[in-house]
Amino acid sequence: MTNALIVDAALALLVLGLALWVIATRAAYRAVVGFVAYGLLMAIIWVRLAAVDVAMTEAALGTGLTGLLLLGAAARLAPYETAEFDRRPGRGLRVLIGLLCAAVTLGLAAVVLLLPAPAPSLASLVADNLPPTGVGNPVTGVLLAHRAIDTLLESVVLLPALIGVWSVAANPAWGGRPGSLPRPPASSALTLLAQVLPPFGILVGIHLVWNGADDPGGKFQGATVLAAMWILVLIAGLREAPALRERRLRVLLVVGALVFIGIGASGIWLAGAFLAYPEGYAKPLILAIEAVLTLSIAATLGLLLAGPPAGDRPIGTTS
Amino acid sequence: MRLALDILTIVAVSLGAIFFLAGTVGLLRFPDTLTRLHALTKADNLGLGLVVLGLLPQVSGPLSALALLAVWLLALLSGSTVGQLLAGKAAVPDPDRAPTLTPGAGASHD
Numbered sequence: 001m002t003n004a005l006i007v008d009a010a011l012a013l014l015v016l017g018l019a020l021w022v023i024a025t026r027a028a029y030r031a032v033v034g035f036v037a038y039g040l041l042m043a044i045i046w047v048r049l050a051a052v053d054v055a056m057t058e059a060a061l062g063t064g065l066t067g068l069l070l071l072g073a074a075a076r077l078a079p080y081e082t083a084e085f086d087r088r089p090g091r092g093l094r095v096l097i098g099l100l101c102a103a104v105t106l107g108l109a110a111v112v113l114l115l116p117a118p119a120p121s122l123a124s125l126v127a128d129n130l131p132p133t134g135v136g137n138p139v140t141g142v143l144l145a146h147r148a149i150d151t152l153l154e155s156v157v158l159l160p161a162l163i164g165v166w167s168v169a170a171n172p173a174w175g176g177r178p179g180s181l182p183r184p185p186a187s188s189a190l191t192l193l194a195q196v197l198p199p200f201g202i203l204v205g206i207h208l209v210w211n212g213a214d215d216p217g218g219k220f221q222g223a224t225v226l227a228a229m230w231i232l233v234l235i236a237g238l239r240e241a242p243a244l245r246e247r248r249l250r251v252l253l254v255v256g257a258l259v260f261i262g263i264g265a266s267g268i269w270l271a272g273a274f275l276a277y278p279e280g281y282a283k284p285l286i287l288a289i290e291a292v293l294t295l296s297i298a299a300t301l302g303l304l305l306a307g308p309p310a311g312d313r314p315i316g317t318t319s
Numbered sequence: 320m321r322l323a324l325d326i327l328t329i330v331a332v333s334l335g336a337i338f339f340l341a342g343t344v345g346l347l348r349f350p351d352t353l354t355r356l357h358a359l360t361k362a363d364n365l366g367l368g369l370v371v372l373g374l375l376p377q378v379s380g381p382l383s384a385l386a387l388l389a390v391w392l393l394a395l396l397s398g399s400t401v402g403q404l405l406a407g408k409a410a411v412p413d414p415d416r417a418p419t420l421t422p423g424a425g426a427s428h429d
Contacts, residue, residue, distance in 0.1 A: 197396065
């Protein structure tokens with residue numbers, strides 16, 4: 001018991017220290033590296049709190065994918081970084097920002113500390129209503145049956161994000177191939193990794209989605225792994241990123257949300273409410289939604305990383 | 320038998336922890352990128368390998384044991400590849416590419 005307490009205390013101190021370091025450090029690159037380490041430690045803390053689903057999401061999306069996006073942003077902003085330091089806000093404004101952030105932190109801490117002794121919880125309600133959905137993982141049950149509207153919005157919101165990335169493209173490049181991925185000079189090690197790892201990665205991704213019905217896992221975690229495999233192949237140069245005007249690609253991006261909305265809308269007639277599943281068909285419908293959504297989310301996440309279109313010229317030919 | 324397996328676990332995991340400690344010290348103390356990579360990959364390969372070896376007698380079934388071994392093998396694969404890539408970057412400075420895109424830029428400041 002005390003051993004576990006020591007480990008937890010050390011984890012909490014490490015996370016707090018890293019968070020402070022990420023804020024205090026001046027170079028964006030260092031801050032991003034610190035943020036990635038922070039996210040991985042957070043994932044361990046979620047495991048310690050027995051929230052394995054959250055831990056996997058934190059590790060895959062919050063750390064892996066976001067970390068890569070931030071690394072790319074830091075690399076692109078680096079030339080302007082010193083100029084930014086000269087134009088940073090005055091001491092008064094910085095102190096004010098710090099105070100406001102501290103107030104938010106203290107407010108959150110107060111909310112957590114002032115919770116009534118048996119914290120209000122819907123856990124027993126979820127547990128009672130899980131059997132009709134046919135899934136065994138309460139997190140999946142909540143995400144796809146009890147609070148399906150949240151999940152629908154979550155998966156739809158990725159599309160505006162992707163359109164936002166695309167919209168920074170130059171006019172002539174619109175519809176072309178994305179051009180933000182680094183293309184290191186061809187090396188046998190990278191080629192080998194991009195050839196050997198994807199079969200395992202695709203298997204792990206599908207396993208995560210399939211497992212999500214009864215054990216920790218789910219479409220977002222699985223889709224992130226699938227997207228990572230795709231990006232690895234693209235970076236290694238084994239395949240060229242698709243042109244963004246391709247109709248098949250665009251159909252792939254929206255088919256998940258469309259199927260989700262379609263099944264949800266048919267619930268109005270078949271089960272009496274939007275996003276309600278007809279009696280006895282909850283499990284197969286949830287599986288169908290998860291499967292299609294996984295493909296759409298994986299494609300969206302991959303294209304988010306691949307960045308805005310940069311014209312049709314095959315990239316990476318300079319090296 | 321149980322006792323022997325437990326002792327194996329304690330010894331192997333402790334050895335693995337020592338490798339991780341030594342790897343971390345090397346990562347912090349060694350003078351250049353290549354030697355630091357050497358320290359890091361040693362910790363990854365041997366440290367994680369010993370920890371996995373130590374945990375094998377404690378798992379509930381053969382599937383969990385396979386999963387542990389798969390974790391080690393995948394870490395080996397990715398670790399050695401990333402080591403190769405970083406070492407290639409560190410050994411041949413490439414003037415064509417922006418220095419900020421170098422993955423090892425943060426480590427080569429000092």
